[in-house]
Amino acid sequence: MDAVTIKDIARALNLSTSTVSRALRGSYEISAETKRLVMDYAERINYQPNPIALSLKENRSRVLGVIVPQIANNFFSQAINGIEAIAYNRGYHVIIMQSHESLEREVLTVQQAMARRVDGLLISISSQTNNLAHLHAIQQRNVPIVMFDRVSAELDAPKIVADNFGGAFAATEHLIQTGRRRIAFVAIPPYMAITQDRLAGYKAALTQYGLPYDDDLVRFVGFQEHEFDPVIDDLLRLSTPPDAFFMAFDRLALWCMTALRKRNIAIPEQVSLIGFTNISVAELLDPPMSTVVQPAQEIGQTAAERLIELIELKEKAPATSTVKIPNTLIVRESTKRKTE
Amino acid sequence: MDAVTIKDIARALNLSTSTVSRALRGSYEISAETKRLVMDYAERINYQPNPIALSLKENRSRVLGVIVPQIANNFFSQAINGIEAIAYNRGYHVIIMQSHESLEREVLTVQQAMARRVDGLLISISSQTNNLAHLHAIQQRNVPIVMFDRVSAELDAPKIVADNFGGAFAATEHLIQTGRRRIAFVAIPPYMAITQDRLAGYKAALTQYGLPYDDDLVRFVGFQEHEFDPVIDDLLRLSTPPDAFFMAFDRLALWCMTALRKRNIAIPEQVSLIGFTNISVAELLDPPMSTVVQPAQEIGQTAAERLIELIELKEKAPATSTVKIPNTLIVRESTKRKTE
DNA sequence: TTGTAAGCGTTATCAA
DNA sequence: TTGATAACGCTTACAA
8 A cells, every 4th residue: 555645636536636735734725625635635544744845846855964973872862852842843853963972983884874865964963073174165165064062163063062161160069068078080181162161160270269279189981991990090199199089971980980999989989970971871770970961852952953954044154153062060978077 | 055955966976877886886887987086076065874864765664663661661671772783783773663552542653653664663662552453554565564562473474582481480599599488470561471471480480399379479460569568468468478589570579678677677687588670770879689681782682683684584474483582690698598 | 616737866668 | 779658656837
């Protein structure tokens, strides 16, 4: 049983396809009676317009391309959740693609999305992406882009991010207020904007509370777990070791918890632990770790809303604007007690 | 700058569109010289065939619909990962939709997918889905379906699942071999096939090792965390309480860990804990819990492969086949020591 | 108020 | 070896 077309309706009702088309969209130039006739029949045989034909005609696909480093990642799967919610409400579908943290694959993926004629692109760039030529190229084709989470100053596009500065400030402030003085800050490579912002928040809190900034306490690691343990050991061997660990990245916080457990360092009796992370892990396992929870879903929603606006209004260059969605600080035992 | 079409090439080269079309697909009836000419020019101006026009012509979209209860769930995001990997290799795109564990939304979602003219459907049904009329309907429209993970015997379609029986058997066997005798089994509502299979594996292992089956040790809970704690308390109050907990569902395992910690019940000194779960949580947090790891990604891959086969071969009714992908048992401290 | 015809980008059929 | 034309499903001038 093949799908019903306007032609089928026209034939059955002895009308022309254009009359049927107009009747279905409620055009004023069609008599009420014909309209009813067509509508009823269409309903009865379960007519559904073919979106592919429409896309061809209207030269748009009603599809949003979403490019993320990884789908199987709490943050991104929640963000996608938010994107989908908005997209479906507005009549768009979403095609999700992964760059696998590789610039090369990201470029390919962007090309694929263009080949698929997406109406707009939501992208969170890979950690390797230091060149945005592929994105500039599609902007020249007049396909709107919205960046989220992993954004870059080098592209003139709306950006939706968590308030990384504010979140890091709040986390650091909280540690200070609960009596910690030597706060280690560990993040992923420093060329990413999110890292920069979090580091700035950390520094600002130290300054505001009159604590010195110590380069020895600030470390950057890669994406491999084996790079992590030496960093912790190094920190612990300092002449004045840290009394708190602030892990400015999702996975780092979990690795740190494991590393401290292995070394029998008690949280929070000996050190405090706080991390940027996602609600699911944070809530399910009730870990000994306070958390700056990232508003992943809201970021996705906001980004999708912004993109659809751009697509539908087609205003030229609504200028680069960066929206910061606030984080939520969840305090647990790990950082509650004062130690001094 | 709009996308380049075959017409543009034809005009520029003073050829007809049909010649260009044939040249681009390397048809034998076009002279080598013309071919080169066309190919070179197409390359130079970066021609990309419009997939929408193709879809209309060929009456297929090269899109797979994927319906899952939730995207923001480790198992499903990994499964989607596997699906995407296969799909992109075979030239398909993937549209992901969520049923949010609701039959009503699942029905809507299936209709949407059909309206979008997907070439095939991959579905993991919601926990509320007790009626498969919506799926039968699309089978009648000759759109192939493959079910994965959450499957139902009531639909005649290929099914890809984890080896739930085998995994539960292995977990139970492991607990028995490490000296446990009173093994609690907790799962989600019993009408789901996965629950049935896991329960059967549990029973089979008891039988094989000559242990009695005790109804008191087997419990079913809903999806809400507050339903969970009373069940644990109930089990602990038994005249002979369990010496091991087997949580036959992802979230339950995590809840159980938290519940036991709250009650100061030591793992594995007092009880063993083992659960069905996902690799990411299991690995990252190094929890005191052995795990039957579900091959989420492989399930996704296999399901996608099967679906694409069905789409492309268009064999009629390749019959219902159920593929079981083995689980992996990861043993940790939580179940290692013998207690008796 | 309704119908005819052209067009969106591509391929297939038939002619030249 | 190449070109003209029709067709996929739909919308929209333009005509009736």
